[in-house]
Amino acid sequence: MPIRHGSAPKRSEPRKGCAIPNLAAYPVAPSETAPKQRRAAIDDPAGLVIERRPLAGCAAIEAEWRDLGARAIEPTPFCEPDFALSAAQHLVDFRDVSVLLLWDGPAASRRLLGFVPARLRRRLLGQDELIGWNNPRLGLATPLIDIDQAERVVAALLHAPGRWGLANTQNLQLNRLDLDGPLLHSLLQVAEHTGHAATLEPAPAPLATADQPDLAALRHGLSRHGKLSFAESGSRQELRDMVELHLALEASGSLARAGGAALQDIRESAFLRAMTRNLARSHRCRVGLLCxxxxxxxxxxxxxxxxxxxxxSGSQDERFASFAPLAQLIAWLGRRGRQREILADLPGLHAVTLPQRLGDIRLTVTAKTVRRATPLIRRRAAAA
Incomplete structure (x- = not known):
């Protein structure tokens, strides 16, 4: 039973060998509803620069990207180079992903404060909307935002006036956020002080499962069929070998018969190999096998x-499905490390994994803020 889841202002001289990025440097619109003591922190980004760049093009800023990931308010491997660049290289549905990069400081010493994969949704009526990253391969789609500048970056996203397509955008939607994470708390807090109405759309609660299986009894029954052994990858060579064994096991079941196994898709298998190998360098990927x-x-x-x-990704030999070998493997892997939590929203595994509490948040500018912001936008356009 396999389981898988207008134009920008001109810059002086672009760097050689790089595509010319589309930049827009605009301060955040001041909030007339925010308390005065909070305006310096939220409403004065001091020349924050917003750049739009294709995901694949972010390889040129990999060092800054990794540095931001290390100080993000909510780190996630799915939004960092080892996963995202592998996806952009091998997977078709990641080719057109664009990223909003939020920079601070002069060009010579600028610092990356935000990495937000997003696309623009045009509307004939009403405000345009920025839609955050959403893909079934992502266990979490939280953007990377500097922990010390979170309110400032969020405020900039909520008022992202630019000349490359965001002139009317004052709505922001982010998907697959951790409902218990610090970023969501910061988003709601900033929305309250910038006149935005926040609508939280949590994912449906996991369905109630039956009584948890007695894994010890099932393991005893399985041991009657032969000698059992558990293994977890240690070195990077072990990880590469175990990934291949995992792929072969997946390709021997019903998923392969339906044409959905990774080995049946050249791009998917190439991505899986590259992603696991890259994450293993920073000890953020491991593979387990039950033999x-x-x-x-x-x-x-x-x-x-x-x-x-x-x-x-998880797979098991369907001939032994009644003994829950995948659940037994996950339970063993969870006990291998201290305070190790394994998250998965997969039916039948809730006995041995923790379900993720994910939700989507939509931040919409209120009618009161629209009336006050429009003259400000017009004054800027006249002065430009």
Whole structure:
């Protein structure tokens, strides 16, 4: 039973060898409803620059990107170079992903404060909308935002006037956010002080599951069919070998018969190999196998760093499905490290994994703010 889841202002001289990015440097519109003591923190970004760039083009700023990931208010491997660049290189549905980069400081010493994969949704009536990243491969779609500048970056996103297509955008929608994460708290707080109405759309609660299986009894029953052994990748060579065994196991089941196994898709298998190899360099990927007489009957690919890991891919030999070999493997992997939590929203695995609390948030400018902001926008346009 496999389981898988107008134009910008001209710049002086672009750097050689790089595509010319589309830049717009505009301060955040001041909020007339925010308390005065909060305006310096939220409404004065001091020349924050917003740049739009294709995801694949972000390889040129990989060092700044990684540095931001290390100080993000909510780190996530799915929005960092090892995962995202591999996806942009190999997967078709990541080719057209664009990213909003929020920079601070002069060009010679600028600092990356925000990395927000997003697209613009045009509307004939009403305000345009920025839609955050959303893809079924993402366990979490939280953008990377500097922990010390979170309110400032969020305020800039909520008032992202630019000349490259965001002139009327004052709505922001972010998908697959952690409902218990600090970024969501910051978003709601900033929205309250900038006159935005926030609508939270949490994901449906997980369905109630039956009584948890007695894994010890099932493991005893499975041991009657041969010698059981558990293994977790240690070195990068072990990880590469175990990824191949996992892929082969997945390709032997019903997913392969339906044409959906990774090995049946050149791009998908190339992405999986590159992504796991890249994440393994920073110890953020591991693979587990459960073998019966040295033959794999369950495999799992985990992404992340303790204490939180995501089950990216899991598979098991359907001949032994009644003994829940994948659940047994996940339970063993969870006990391998101290305070290790394995997250997965997968039916039948809630006995051994923690379900993710994910939700979508929509921040919409209120009617009161629209009336006050429009003259300000007109004054800027006249002065430009």
């Amino acid at each position: 019966l007489d040295e033959k794999p009957i369950a495999g799992a690919i985990l992404i992340g760093r303790s204490p939180r890991l995501w089950l990216y």
